Amino acid sequence: MAATPSRAAILSQRGICMAEIMSLREAVSAFITDGATVAMEGFTHLIPFAAGHEVIRQRRRDLTLIRMTPDVIYDQLIGAGCARRLIFSWGGNPGVGSLHRLRDAVERGWPQPLALQEHSHAGLASAYVAGAEHLPFAVLRGYAGSDLPKYNPDIRFIRCPFTDEELAAVRAVQPDVTVIHAQKADRKGNVLLWGILGVQKEAALAARHTIVTVEEIVDDLGAWPNAALLPAWIVSAVCEVPGGAHPSYAQGYYERNNRFYQAWDAIARDRETFQAWLQRHVLETADFAEFSRVLRETQAAADGEGTEAL
Amino acid sequence: MTTPEQSQGYTASEMMTITAARLLKNGMSCFVGIGLPSLAANLARLTHAPDLALIYESGPIGAKPRTLPLSIGDGELAETADTIVATPEIFRYWLQGGHIDVGFLGAAQIDRFGNINTTVIGAYDQPKVRLPGAGGAPEIAGSARQVFLMLRQSARAFVPTLDFITSVGYLDGGDARQRLGLTGAGPVAIITDLCVLEPEPPSHEFVVASIHPGVTREQIVVATGWPIRFAAAVRATEPPTEAELRTLRDLQRRTQAAHGEAHGGGEG
Numbered sequence: 001m002a003a004t005p006s007r008a009a010i011l012s013q014r015g016i017c018m019a020e021i022m023s024l025r026e027a028v029s030a031f032i033t034d035g036a037t038v039a040m041e042g043f044t045h046l047i048p049f050a051a052g053h054e055v056i057r058q059r060r061r062d063l064t065l066i067r068m069t070p071d072v073i074y075d076q077l078i079g080a081g082c083a084r085r086l087i088f089s090w091g092g093n094p095g096v097g098s099l100h101r102l103r104d105a106v107e108r109g110w111p112q113p114l115a116l117q118e119h120s121h122a123g124l125a126s127a128y129v130a131g132a133e134h135l136p137f138a139v140l141r142g143y144a145g146s147d148l149p150k151y152n153p154d155i156r157f158i159r160c161p162f163t164d165e166e167l168a169a170v171r172a173v174q175p176d177v178t179v180i181h182a183q184k185a186d187r188k189g190n191v192l193l194w195g196i197l198g199v200q201k202e203a204a205l206a207a208r209h210t211i212v213t214v215e216e217i218v219d220d221l222g223a224w225p226n227a228a229l230l231p232a233w234i235v236s237a238v239c240e241v242p243g244g245a246h247p248s249y250a251q252g253y254y255e256r257n258n259r260f261y262q263a264w265d266a267i268a269r270d271r272e273t274f275q276a277w278l279q280r281h282v283l284e285t286a287d288f289a290e291f292s293r294v295l296r297e298t299q300a301a302a303d304g305e306g307t308e309a310l
Numbered sequence: 311m312t313t314p315e316q317s318q319g320y321t322a323s324e325m326m327t328i329t330a331a332r333l334l335k336n337g338m339s340c341f342v343g344i345g346l347p348s349l350a351a352n353l354a355r356l357t358h359a360p361d362l363a364l365i366y367e368s369g370p371i372g373a374k375p376r377t378l379p380l381s382i383g384d385g386e387l388a389e390t391a392d393t394i395v396a397t398p399e400i401f402r403y404w405l406q407g408g409h410i411d412v413g414f415l416g417a418a419q420i421d422r423f424g425n426i427n428t429t430v431i432g433a434y435d436q437p438k439v440r441l442p443g444a445g446g447a448p449e450i451a452g453s454a455r456q457v458f459l460m461l462r463q464s465a466r467a468f469v470p471t472l473d474f475i476t477s478v479g480y481l482d483g484g485d486a487r488q489r490l491g492l493t494g495a496g497p498v499a500i501i502t503d504l505c506v507l508e509p510e511p512p513s514h515e516f517v518v519a520s521i522h523p524g525v526t527r528e529q530i531v532v533a534t535g536w537p538i539r540f541a542a543a544v545r546a547t548e549p550p551t552e553a554e555l556r557t558l559r560d561l562q563r564r565t566q567a568a569h570g571e572a573h574g575g576g577e578g
Contacts, residue, residue, distance in 0.1 A: 147474050196394060
C-alpha cells in the first residue's frame with residue numbers, strides 16, 4: 001500500500017503551491033497563457049478590472065472566458081480580441097443595456113467570432129460547485145422547459161436513482177486560472193473578502209491556479225476566520241492593486257462608478273471609439289495606476305466639455 | 311406606446327408599478343429581478359408590506375435599500391440585508407430549497423402562456439438581436455411557489471411565438487407545465503401598463519383580468535401580438551392612492567439623486 005500523500009504533495013501534483021506575493025504583471029505572465037480557460041469572477045462587486053486590463057496589455061489570445069455575468073470587463077477583453085469562447089449566464093451592462101462588443105462579436109464576428117456556451121445562473125453556479133468538488137457534473141432542479149439545453153451540450157437530463165425524478169445535470173467547469181479581487185490579504189496570502197460574495201470561492205477551488213488582486217496587504221486581517229475566503233495554500237498569487245475593481249466597487253473602500261458604466265455604452269457602441277479608448281487607457285498605459293490617472297484626466301476633460309465621453 | 315394619463319394625475323407606468331406592488335403580501339419572501347420588479351417590490355415594502363423579505367440573486371437576503379439599486383449587486387443591497395450568502399447558495403439552498411414565495415421577473419418578450427424570451431431575437435446561431443440571456447430566471451420561474459411577470463405591453467413584446475424559450479411559463483398550455491415536474495405553480499399574473507393578465511384554466515392562456523383606469527379594450531388588443539381574450543368578468547383596477555403615489559415618487563426621487571440618472575434595468 002502506498003503511503004497517503006501529504007497535502008503539499010497532493011497540492012503540488014495539482015500544480016498548486018503556496019501564495020506568492022507578486023506584481024499583477026508577473027502573475028498574468030506566469031499563469032495565463034494563450035488558449036487558457038480563465039474565469040474572472042465577482043458578481044457586480046469586486047470585479048477584477050485591473051487583471052482584465054493586464055491580460056489585454058499582454059495581448060493574450062484564444063482564451064475561453066468563463067463568468068456568470070460578463071459585464072464591461074469582458075466586453076473589453078472580447079473587443080480587444082483576447083477571447084474565442086465565452087461560457088456565461090447573463091451578458092449585459094448592468095442597469096444600462098447591451099454589451100456592444102460582445103454583441104458585435106456574436107452578431108458580426110468582430111474582431112473575431114465568439115462561440116457561446118450559455119447557462120442559467122443556477123446552472124453555471126452549480127457547474128462551479130462541481131468543479132470545486134472535483135465531480136464531473138452537478139445536479140440541479142433546473143432548465144426544464146427551457147430551450148437552453150438544446151444549444152448547450154453541457155446541460156443534460158438524468159434520472160434520480162432514488163426517486164426516478166428527472167433532474168438537470170451540468171458539466172463541471174474547471175478553469176486553468178481563476179482571477180478574483182478581494183479587499184485584503186495578509187502577508188502569507190490569506191484572503192479576506194466581504195459584502196456580496198458571488199461565486200468566488202467555488203471558482204477559486206475549481207481552478208488549477210488562482211490569482212487574487214487585493215485592495216491592500218496587511219499584517220493582520222482583523223476578522224473572524226469565518227469571514228476570510230481563501231487560505232493562502234490554495235492561492236497561487238496575491239497582487240496588491242488598490243482600486244483594482246474600479247469601475248465596479250469594493251465594499252468598504254469605494255463605490256461603484258455608475259457613471260462609467262453609463263458612459264461605456266457610447267464608447268463600446270462604435271468600433272473606432274472603442275479602439276481609441278482601449279489604446280489610450282489600456283494598451284498605452286503601463287499598469288492600473290497609470291490607467292486610473294489617464295481615466296481621471298479624460299473624465300475631468302469630459303466634465304469640462306460637458307460630455308459623457310470617458 | 312402608452313401615454314401618461316395626465317388628467318388622472320399619474321402615469322401608466324406608475325399605475326403598473328403600484329398594481330404590481332399590491333400583489334405582494336406582507337411577510338412573503340420575494341426573489342426580485344432588477345428593473346421594474348425591484349421598483350414594485352420596494353414600493354410594496356415601503357407601503358403595505360414592511361416585512362416583505364426581498365432576495366436578490368447576487369446574495370442579499372432581506373435587503374431594505376433606501377434607493378433602488380442600479381445593478382443586481384449594488385452595495386446598498388449588501389449593507390441593508392439581514393444576511394448575504396454566496397451565489398450557489400442563493401440558488402441551491404434558498405430557491406431550489408423551497409424558501410421563495412414569489413419570483414418577480416421582467417421579460418423582453420412573452421407569449422400567451424407566460425413563457426419568457428430573454429436570449430435572442432431571430433435564430434440562435436445567427437441572431438438578429440442578441441439579448442443578455444437567462445440570468446436567474448429559468449430556475450426562479452420553475453421553483454418559486456408562484457411567479458409574477460411585469461413588463462410594458464406592446465405587440466413587439468407580447469408575441470404569438472417566441473424565437474427562444476428562456477424561462478418557462480405554461481409551455482404550450484394545458485398540463486404541459488405539470489408534466490415537466492416543476493415544483494412551482496408558475497406565473498399567476500402579468501402586470502402591464504394597461505392591465506393585469508391572469509392564466510385561465512384549463513388552457514392556462516393569459517387573459518385580461520383587470521383593466522387600468524382610462525385604458526380601452528381596443529388599446530389592449532392593439533398592444534398584444536396575439537388575439538387577446540378578455541375574462542368573463544373583467545375587473546377595473548383601483549386607481550393609485552395618494553400615499554402610494556407619494557411613496558413611489560419619493561423612492562424614484564431618492565434613486566435619481568443617488569445615481570444621477572433615470573433608473574435602468576439589468577443584472578450584473
